[in-house]
Amino acid sequence: MKNFGYTIQRDQSIDIDQNDRRIVNYLLSLEPSFNLCLGCGSCTGTCTAGHFVDFNIRRVHTLLRRGESKQLKTEMKKCMFCGKCQLVCPRGVNLRNLIITIQRAIEQIG
Amino acid sequence: MKIEGKRRIWKDYQKEIAEDRYFYVRSCVRQNFFPGSERTFLRIMKDELNKDVFENAAHTTCSGIGYHSDIVPFETVMTMVARQFALMTESGYENFTTSCITSFGLYTEILETWQHFPDVELRVREHLKKATGREFIVPKNLSHASDVIFKFRKEIANKAKFKLINKHTGKPIQVVEHIGCHYSRMFPSKGVGGAEYPYVLVGMIEDWGGEVIDYPERRHCCGFGFRQYLVQANRGYSLSCSKKKFDSMAPYKPDCILTNCPGCPMFLDRWQYALSEMEGITYGENGQGIPVLTYEELAGMMLGYNPWDLGLQVHQVPVEPLLDKIGIPYNPEQKFLTLDGMSIGKPETPTFLKFY
Ligand code: SF4
Ligand code: SF4
Numbered sequence: 532m533k534n535f536g537y538t539i540q541r542d543q544s545i546d547i548d549q550n551d552r553r554i555v556n557y558l559l560s561l562e563p564s565f566n567l568c569l570g571c572g573s574c575t576g577t578c579t580a581g582h583f584v585d586f587n588i589r590r591v592h593t594l595l596r597r598g599e600s601k602q603l604k605t606e607m608k609k610c611m612f613c614g615k616c617q618l619v620c621p622r623g624v625n626l627r628n629l630i631i632t633i634q635r636a637i638e639q640i641g
Numbered sequence: 642m643k644i645e646g647k648r649r650i651w652k653d654y655q656k657e658i659a660e661d662r663y664f665y666v667r668s669c670v671r672q673n674f675f676p677g678s679e680r681t682f683l684r685i686m687k688d689e690l691n692k693d694v695f696e697n698a699a700h701t702t703c704s705g706i707g708y709h710s711d712i713v714p715f716e717t718v719m720t721m722v723a724r725q726f727a728l729m730t731e732s733g734y735e736n737f738t739t740s741c742i743t744s745f746g747l748y749t750e751i752l753e754t755w756q757h758f759p760d761v762e763l764r765v766r767e768h769l770k771k772a773t774g775r776e777f778i779v780p781k782n783l784s785h786a787s788d789v790i791f792k793f794r795k796e797i798a799n800k801a802k803f804k805l806i807n808k809h810t811g812k813p814i815q816v817v818e819h820i821g822c823h824y825s826r827m828f829p830s831k832g833v834g835g836a837e838y839p840y841v842l843v844g845m846i847e848d849w850g851g852e853v854i855d856y857p858e859r860r861h862c863c864g865f866g867f868r869q870y871l872v873q874a875n876r877g878y879s880l881s882c883s884k885k886k887f888d889s890m891a892p893y894k895p896d897c898i899l900t901n902c903p904g905c906p907m908f909l910d911r912w913q914y915a916l917s918e919m920e921g922i923t924y925g926e927n928g929q930g931i932p933v934l935t936y937e938e939l940a941g942m943m944l945g946y947n948p949w950d951l952g953l954q955v956h957q958v959p960v961e962p963l964l965d966k967i968g969i970p971y972n973p974e975q976k977f978l979t980l981d982g983m984s985i986g987k988p989e990t991p992t993f994l995k996f997y
Pocket of ligand 2: 567568569570571572573574575589616619620621622623624626
């Protein structure tokens with residue numbers, strides 16, 4: 532390949548049509564309470580793991596909905612299943628089950 | 642649906658385009674990029690439409706590229722443009738027609754400035770008088786050459802020998818149209834269709850039988866952006882902009898791209914070669930690229946002019962696949978010959994892009 536002295540910058544726009552929504556569809560079928568999330572961030576605010584490491588469970592929700600599942604594999608290992616997020620969630624989202632299901636989905640779907 | 646209301650709204654998106662007697666100013670870069678285009682415009686205007694188009698040999702660059710690269714100050718640019726207006730006045734014309742979109746945008750910007758700040762116009766008049774002894778009248782009508790071809794698109798369709806129809810499938814040729822940013826984005830009322838619905842190229846494509854592709858990045862810049870390209874270290878940004886467009890249009894399988902700016906066909910054409918050499922990507926079928934045309938070239942093709950007289954041999958992306966689809970004859974033997982049969986030299990064969 533030729534080098535003309537300049538490079539191509541990768542496009543950073545998110546093309547939702549191109550993204551893989553299999554994981555989010557799987558989650559919604561197994562844990563429908565995920566649909567009730569209003570994105571308030573209370574789960575993140577109270578998250579024990581998030582106090583110590585760079586982990587943001589609300590961000591995980593966003594990545595899932597956009598179908599950006601590549602980063603999730605390492606991300607989900609940070610959760611310690613304490614369940615505090617579930618206690619504060621104003622919508623009663625079953626977060627612990629959601630997180631377990633995400634991990635299972637990553638294993639099965641990739 | 643009430644069609645009258647729509648028609649009334651659409652009227653706001655029209656612009657006045659002079660009927661005849663044009664003072665035509667060439668572009669300083671197009672003659673290198675697409676050397677046959679301006680000659681084809683003059684040929685169509687004079688031979689096909691019997692219009693009076695005048696050129697003045699004393700015309701110079703408008704310095705628009707220098708202006709948009711922050712090299713030439715606005716005061717200087719205005720005085721240079723005032724000189725072009727003086728040439729028009731001295732030649733006895735009132736309708737100013739530019740070949741270049743950068744010039745068109747610049748002339749529009751200057752006329753608008755003078756309208757809002759008459760004292761600036763007076764100052765420029767004084768500068769011009771002191772520097773050259775010249776005086777000028779402001780053009781009665783300012784149009785881009787694509788406006789003029791748009792105005793006469795139906796006359797061209799009536800005289801056309803070919804239509805934008807794929808002769809193998811009988812279906813309309815699928816065209817991506819790309820409008821130069823400075824055509825109507827800065828001053829929407831000065832372009833046909835404004836900034837929201839630029840119609841200048843769509844009108845030609847539809848009247849000549851083709852179909853326009855609406856794709857997500859249709860209004861994205863071609864990538865020229867002046868300093869993005871002129872500074873070598875920034876060139877990757879220009880290339881990335883073009884790539885974004887190609888990636889977005891490719892799934893719709895365009896047969897060609899039609900443009901009305903000097904920069905757009907240059908970058909949409911040449912960057913396809915650069916992308917193929919850097920990454921091995923080609924955007925057409927079987928290693929072909931997507932041919933990129935100027936509106937004059939397309940009009941000339943429809944009128945049955947010899948493709949090599951239109952300058953199609955200097956395109957980086959070969960145009961032959963499109964000519965074959967429409968059924969326009971060409972002689973491959975003459976591709977790299979001058980009118981008197983001398984060789985103009987053959988370019989190096991690209992590694993990936995299919996070459997004819
Ligand atoms: S269960 Fe996981 S995500 Fe929820 S608060 Fe505990 S560590 Fe954070
Ligand atoms: S606390 Fe509940 S509603 Fe709020 S962002 Fe977390 S999951 Fe969604």
